[in-house]
Amino acid sequence: MNDLLTHIGYGHFLVLAAVLFVMGVAGVLMRRNALIIMMSIELMLNAANLTVLTFARMHGDVSGHTFALIVIAVAAAEVAVGLAIVVALFRGRRHVDVDRLNTLKH
């Protein structure tokens, strides 16, 4: 147990990424504000990036870094479009509560 606390290995980084990913899933499933949901998606993307970089370090391969860079660029594009959608929703409805966004359901 003490060894687990003081001897940091790759497993620590991977488990931390798993915890972060699950917290992101929790945010997406449980929160109602669309902005918080987008932040939670960012958390999940970052957890995936941490995993990619850990494996890149483990194998000594810089390709993982390139992959993480591309993930960051895609996340930036996703945030831009997603926030534009949130603003457009708010303009029409005065709220961004996903529990009340059920027009397509009825």
Added chain:
Amino acid sequence: MSGRVLAAIAALFLVLGLVAAGTAAAQPAGGDAPSVTIQATPGAGVSTASRDIATGSGAGMAILFWALALGTVGGAAFVLTRRNLIAAVMGMVGTFLALAGLYMMLYASFLAVIQMLVYAGAIMVLFVFVIMVLNRPEDEPWGMVGLPGKALAGLAMLYLLVRLVMLVWSVNVPDTALVAPAAVAFPGDAAHTVYEFGSTAAVGTSLFSDYLFPFEAISILLLIAVVGAIAVARPLNDADELPGAQPPAPTGGH
């Protein structure tokens, strides 16, 4: 708890993340010779023993990792629990900065800086701008409608966490765990230049030689995203350009 107390806690996370990232940046550089490994043979330029995170500076690295892990998970907890959107964003920034420190521990120095610039800089500003437009705290963050479904979701997430941890714990970690990675060379390079792992030169060479097509595809994607964001967020007509503004008085020719 009032909003100011929460904002102070969020700022604390921010400072923690910044300090930790700075410490992590200083850590690998200290104590070994400048290891620019150009014109060195692979593996000979960097002395691996002195840069071993686990054995080289044992307790310090462990404390650093746990501090950064606390910043990461604490910031994520802020995102999950705060009603105040600004507090949630500040927690998210703390998470991102602590993650930049973790990237430094993994010798991904270029990615750590990019993480700070893109996430803690650009994306955070974008979120704060949209929160300024919205400026409305949630009525009830967790929402009691559909409680059975949420309990089921909680159970499913617990199962997901257990499965993920089981999966990563079974990863076959090599014995040379956390030894500094060897210098990187690229097979197509006639000059046999050797780069330090995770440096800007190494990532750039990889990006512009092996991954040129994804790089160009990303540029197209970003262009489409910019045009799409403007097209989506643009008001459909002039009347609702300013939220809450009075409709303009009829002025003859329109």
